[in-house]
Structure formats: structure tokens, C-alpha cells
Amino acid sequence: MAETTNTPVAILGLGAMGQALAATLLKAGRTTSVWNRTPGKDADLVAAGALGAATVSDAISVGGPIITVLFDHASVHATLDPVADQLAGRQLINLTTTAPEEARELARWAAEHDIAYLDGGIMAVPPMIGQPGASILYSGSQTVFDTHRETLELLASAEYFGDDAGFASTYDFALLAAMYAMFGGFLHGAAMMRSVGVPAAEFAQRAAAWLTAMTQTLPLQGQAIDAADYTGVFIQPIAFHKAALDAINRASRDAGVTLDFVAPLKNLLDRQVADGHGPLAFERTFEELH
Numbered sequence: 001m002a003e004t005t006n007t008p009v010a011i012l013g014l015g016a017m018g019q020a021l022a023a024t025l026l027k028a029g030r031t032t033s034v035w036n037r038t039p040g041k042d043a044d045l046v047a048a049g050a051l052g053a054a055t056v057s058d059a060i061s062v063g064g065p066i067i068t069v070l071f072d073h074a075s076v077h078a079t080l081d082p083v084a085d086q087l088a089g090r091q092l093i094n095l096t097t098t099a100p101e102e103a104r105e106l107a108r109w110a111a112e113h114d115i116a117y118l119d120g121g122i123m124a125v126p127p128m129i130g131q132p133g134a135s136i137l138y139s140g141s142q143t144v145f146d147t148h149r150e151t152l153e154l155l156a157s158a159e160y161f162g163d164d165a166g167f168a169s170t171y172d173f174a175l176l177a178a179m180y181a182m183f184g185g186f187l188h189g190a191a192m193m194r195s196v197g198v199p200a201a202e203f204a205q206r207a208a209a210w211l212t213a214m215t216q217t218l219p220l221q222g223q224a225i226d227a228a229d230y231t232g233v234f235i236q237p238i239a240f241h242k243a244a245l246d247a248i249n250r251a252s253r254d255a256g257v258t259l260d261f262v263a264p265l266k267n268l269l270d271r272q273v274a275d276g277h278g279p280l281a282f283e284r285t286f287e288e289l290h
């Protein structure tokens with residue numbers, strides 16, 4: 001049965017993200033009970049109408065779905081194991097960042113306790129919650145997703161990816177891996193520019209425009225990888241990129257910048273050229289990652 005606008009929600013964990021989620025639900029007029037391990041973090045939320053709970057038991061007694069947004073997998077177990085019996089027949093939405101196998105373990109644990117389990121990967125930072133641009137990826141129980149979709153859409157755009165509880169987490173980490181590599185590259189570039197007196201904030205403007213333009217090539221790169229066809233060199237071949245990475249290495253050394261961020265990619269390109277793949281497209285590097 002679909003929820004109603006009166007369906008209450010329990011939020012367990014009032015760190016930066018839990019506070020943002022709870023505040024957004026309250027703003028939408030939803031009955032929200034909140035709990036945090038360390039007391040006192042619910043003051044603003046209670047002032048905004050939240051039901052402050054001293055214990056996890058009290059928080060979940062409000063009924064409705066239970067959203068965990070805790071530090072890690074271990075903290076989810078530390079919080080829920082003691083109340084597992086009370087959770088029987090309930091619906092759990094875990095938005096704590098957990099590795100795929102940890103999410104699957106939580107789904108098995110939930111099934112053993114007759115709890116319906118939906119896992120979510122939050123693709124947003126707290127100020128984005130409830131705003132356009134925030135998204136949360138879900139997998140696990142379709143019943144939980146369908147029942148509470150309206151609530152989930154209040155928090156961020158909500159997309160469901162099937163019953164493998166570890167899928168959303170895999171997607172989450174894949175996107176984060178791409179993000180961290182980009183952020184690392186930005187830091188490396190900023191360090192190079194400092195050597196010629198350009199502030200990082202100024203470099204950031206140009207880097208943002210350049211990276212935005214370059215990401216337009218990603219769909220074509222994806223197509224080449226899926227077809228495992230690296231003969232259509234639509235940008236430049238591996239040998240070209242190896243020469244560029246060699247030059248970046250020399251320029252970085254001259255600027256007194258370490259090679260921590262660029263060396264791994266250079267090593268991958270060196271290996272492929274040594275193995276005779278130099279004329280193939282850059283995307284062939286994907287084949288070296290398994």
C-alpha cells in the first residue's frame with residue numbers, strides 16, 4: 001500500500017546528512033522522529049517540529065519507514081542489532097554509505113529478521129538535499145521503494161535499480177571514483193600553477209570550463225568500451241597520450257610537484273605502449289583494469 005502524506009518517518013543518525021534529511025522532511029510537513037547516539041544534536045530539528053527520541057526504540061515506535069544515515073556499516077549494526085526484534089515487519093531504508101558486500105550483508109541480516117531492506121547511495125552533499133540536482137540511487141526491496149517513493153522524492157530525485165542491495169552502492173562508488181580522480185587531477189594542476197604564481201581559485205575557473213567541455217566525450221568513450229572497439233581513434237591514440245603524460249611528468253618535476261596523481265595513469269599508458277597497443281584509442285586502457 002502506498003504511503004500517505006501522514007506516514008511518519010524515523011531518522012536514525014543526526015550528522016550533517018541526517019540533519020539535512022530530517023529538516024527537509026519537516027519542511028514538507030512530514031511527521032519525523034529523530035535519534036542520535038550523542039544527545040543534543042536534535043535541538044534545531046525539535047524546534048522545527050521533530051519528535052526527539054532518547055532511544056532508538058522510541059524513535060522507531062512512531063511507525064513508518066526507518067531511515068538510517070550513520071557513519072558506516074558497523075554503526076548501522078551497532079544501532080539496529082539491539083532492536084532487531086522490534087524491527088520485524090518494518091521497512092528499513094539505509095542511506096549510510098556502505099560497500100556493496102556490506103549492503104548485501106545488511107539485506108541478508110534484514111531478511112533473517114523479517115525486515116524489508118532498501119539500500120541507497122546519496123549523490124549529494126547536505127546543502128543539496130531537497131534541492132534540484134540531488135539524487136539518491138536505490139536498490140533492494142522494490143516494495144519499500146514503491147511504497148515510499150513520494151517521501152524519497154522529497155529528499156532527492158530517486159531512482160531504483162533492482163533487487164540486488166549492493167547495486168546502488170556499486171554505482172555510488174563508481175561515480176565517486178570518477179569524481180575523486182578528477183578532484184585529484186585538479187589538485188595536481190593547482191600545484192603546478194602555484195609554481196608560476198597563479199592562485200588555485202583562478203585556476204579553478206579555467207579548470208571547471210575545461211573539464212566540463214571534456215566530459216562531453218564520455219558517451220563516445222562508453223560506446224567504444226562497450227563495443228571493445230578501440231580502432232576508431234576519435235580523439236588521439238594511446239601513444240599520443242603517453243607522450244602527453246611523459247611531458248606532464250617532466251613539467252611537474254620541474255615545478256616541484258610530486259607525481260602521486262599522474263604516475264598511475266602514466267604507468268598504465270607505458271605498459272600498453274610496451275605491449276604494442278600504442279596505435280589504439282585511449283579507451284583501451286579500460287582493458288588493463290581487470
Ligand SMILES: NC(=O)c1ccc[n+]([C@@H]2O[C@H](COP(=O)([O-])OP(=O)(O)OC[C@H]3O[C@@H](n4cnc5c(N)ncnc54)[C@H](OP(=O)(O)O)[C@@H]3O)[C@@H](O)[C@H]2O)c1
Nearest residue numbers: 013014015016017018037038069070071075096097122125
Ligand atoms: N556529508 C556528505 O556530504 C555525504 C554525502 C553522501 C553520503 N553521505 C553518507 O551519509 C552518512 C552520514 O554522513 P554525515 O555527513 O551525516 O556524517 P557525520 O556528520 O560524520 O555523522 C555521522 C553520524 O553517525 C553517527 N555514528 C557514528 N558512529 C556511530 C555508532 N557506532 N553508533 C551509532 N551512531 C554512530 C554519529 O553519531 P554521533 O553524533 O554520536 O557521533 C553521527 O550521527 C555517511 O555514511 C556518509 O558517507 C554523506
